[in-house]
Amino acid sequence: MIRLVPRTETAPVWQVATPILAVLATMIAGGLLFAVMGYDPLAAIRTIFWDPLFGQAAAYSRPQLLVKAGPLILIASGLAVGFRAGIWNIGAEGQYIIGGLCGAGVALAAYPGEHWWLFPAMIAAGAAGGWAWGMIPALLRNSFGASEILVSLMLVYVAERCAAWMAFGPMKNPEGFGFPGSRNLQQYPSAANPELIAGTGAHWGVFAAALAVLATWVLMSRHIRGLHIRAAGLAPRAARFAGVRPEALVAFCLGLSGALAGMAGLFEVAGPAGQITDSFGSGYGFTAIIVAFLGRLNPFGILLAGLLLALTYIGGELAQLTMQLPAATVQVFQGMLLFFLLGFDLLTRFRVERRITA
Amino acid sequence: MIDLTTLIPALLIAATPILYAALGELVVERAGVLNLGVEGMMIVGALAGFAAAVATGSPAMGFVAAAAAGAAVSMVFALLTQxxxxxxxASGLALTLFGLGLAALFGKSYEGVKAPAMMAGPMGLNWMVWIGFVAVAAIWFFLNRTRPGLILRGVGENHDAAHGLGHPVRRVRIAAIAFGGAMAGIGGAFISIAIVLQWTEGMTAGAGWIALAIVVFSNWTAPGVLAGAWLFGGVTALQLRLQAAGVAVPVQLLSMAPYLATIIVLTLISARQKFSRRAGLGAPGSLGQNFHALR
Known part of the structure; x- marks a missing residue:
């Protein structure tokens, strides 16, 4: 008979070991899936996890690592703060889209003028847009008790339709020969978010992501607000008696994660994506949830997790090209990873004991 | 411009996928489990149902397969949480992300395939629409008038007390999760084999999340779920009519309507549950909490 005994403190060894176990288990389960689908499992795993970094096309794919990891890390570090407090913002995808729309709106309004202040203004607009979109569920939860999970998620679909409307309507490129989609901001020097260090893929968003990791680490481990957040997550009632106002935390966490997701959207529209299209939302907001959990809601863990999931994106694209693996494989991989992670998480909170039942 | 005799059937059809999924989730939540994977189970059901309907030529077999597939993926959630x-x-979210990926992966070969024609029931409406009404009554009866229903509610209201009385908390919850998965699968299949008649990636388009909101709207009762599903069916049908009528509002903005309506109604109902003194029964007491028997 196997028995689970709750641990009084989480085990530090398992904190580090479970994400690694989860990744290994995902590789094994993924390999089985590939075998069932009729692909060579070892070759597929190598194409996804090894070739983007060290394979023949690595010179092209390596810079993509930072391009993809930047938005994931930026969004996930905001989400993790809320998750710690038990505040579930799962609508980061919507905040990302609205941030991109607001930032692009500023740029398109200023077109074709060249101003030094334009890019900073776009960042501010992107962050403000994401913040405002995140504050909708915060306000509805604080004033009326509406579930922030459902409201933030519903707003993703609203934001997607906003992007489609903008791409076909107000933001459509007047010189675009009738094709939907805005002007390409990469060709607008004041508004572009270019690769800053050649060959690395690092654009402003990557630096913002690094900053977000540091800032959320300071917040969570050195600031009184971080203490409140952790207290509210571990023992909501005790936190309330200690004077933590839950409403303030809800507004702070949803606002912060919204602003970071909005900034990620802005960096994307001004950089790698280049323009607003009806499919501007690319799923980063949802994948970032996996990144936050895989990183154990810890800022530095999120850094590593973001790089790993960026690798699965690039590896997935590579496998699509070289092995004709379907594009959705990566999605399945990411979903499985979260399953295994949540499953193995048991080991951090419980001791597994074997005993002979009387 | 808008004819009620065509709007009402359109409403009933648009409401049906959400009705099935929300009825399933209602039972799951009354057992004290919050499964956010409805969207994932629906899309898996949509694909499995479509594939089975195409393979056998029988839409009825499609619904059976969809229920089985929905229940099967829900067991991953049951394993993780129970x-x-x-x-x-987090587990429910994972189920949604995984289900969307899985369906996209295996759905590729079904793109462009046509579903077999569906048998029409009374009043030209699909049989599954009528079965949905029966399901509302049956679930109401089960929850409020039978002993197993009472045990299920007890498990959801206070799992420690239910355990103390000797009820198998875990087994009841696993059964509820499987039922919820099957119902979500049927709801998803209704979209692919009775409404759209095709498979497209991501075709459930948030219906599973709307179903979750409807359970809150219903104040955790079966008749409330029916009212909620009709409300959203109405908004969807009306929105589609306005699109077809060529109203001078961009299509993308009109198609926001069901989602905005969900937010508004969710907010109003939450406010009533929060401020009302004699709030009906509200959320089950143990909703979303895991049960671990120490003894």
């Missing part, structure tokens, strides 16, 4: 005691919010 045995490995994982967080229910």
């Amino acid at each position: 045995f490995l005691l994982a967080n229910q919010v």
Whole structure:
């Protein structure tokens, strides 16, 4: 008979070991899936996890690592703060889209003028847009008790339709020969978010992501607000008696994660994506949830997790090209990873004991 | 411009996928489990149902397969939350992300395939629409008038007390999760084999999340779920009519209507549950909490 005994403190060894176990288990389960689908499992795993970094096309794919990891890390570090407090913002995808729309709106309004202040203004607009979109569920939860999970998620679909409307309507490129989609901001020097260090893929968003990791680490481990957040997550009632106002935390966490997701959207529209299209939302907001959990809601863990999931994106694209693996494989991989992670998480909170039942 | 004799059937059809999924989730939540994976189970059901309907030529077989597939993927959630005691919010999200990926992966070969024609029931409406009404009554009866229903509610209201009385908390919850998965699968299949008649990636388009909101709207009762599903069916049908009528509002903005309506109604109902003194029964007491028997 196997028995689970709750641990009084989480085990530090398992904190580090479970994400690694989860990744290994995902590789094994993924390999089985590939075998069932009729692909060579070892070759597929190598194409996804090894070739983007060290394979023949690595010179092209390596810079993509930072391009993809930047938005994931930026969004996930905001989400993790809320998750710690038990505040579930799962609508980061919507905040990302609205941030991109607001930032692009500023740029398109200023077109074709060249101003030094334009890019900073776009960042501010992107962050403000994401913040405002995140504050909708915060306000509805604080004033009326509406579930922030459902409201933030519903707003993703609203934001997607906003992007489609903008791409076909107000933001459509007047010189675009009738094709939907805005002007390409990469060709607008004041508004572009270019690769800053050649060959690395690092654009402003990557630096913002690094900053977000540091800032959320300071917040969570050195600031009184971080203490409140952790207290509210571990023992909501005790936190309330200690004077933590839950409403303030809800507004702070949803606002912060919204602003970071909005900034990620802005960096994307001004950089790698280049323009607003009806499919501007690319799923980063949802994948970032996996990144936050895989990183154990810890800022530095999120850094590593973001790089790993960026690798699965690039590896997935590579496998699509070289092995004709379907594009959705990566999605399945990411979903499985979260399953295994949540499953193995048991080991951090419980001791597994074997005993002979009387 | 808008004819009621065509709007009402359109409403009933648009409401049906959400009705099935929300009825399933209602039972799951009354057992004290919050499964946010409805969207994932629906899309898996949509694909499995479509594939089975195409393979056998029988839409009825499609619905059977969809129920089986929905229940099967829901067991991953059951394993995580009932045995490995994982967080229910995160596990449900994982199920949604996994289901969307899985369906996209295996759905590729069904793109462009046409579904077999569906047998029409009374009043030219699909049989599954009528079966949905029966399901509302049956679930109401089960929850409020039978002993197993009472045990299920007891497990959801206070799992420690139910355990103390000797009821198998875990087994009841696993059964409820499987039922919820089957119903979500049927709801998803209704979209692919009775409404759209095709398979497209991501075709459930948030219906599973709307179903979750409807359970809150219903104040956790079966008749409330029916009212909620009709409300959203109405908004969807009306929105589609306005699109077809060529109203001078961009299509993309009109198609926001069901989602905005969900937010508004969710807010109003939450406010009533929060401020009302004699709030009906509200959320089950143990909703979203994991049960771990120490003795």
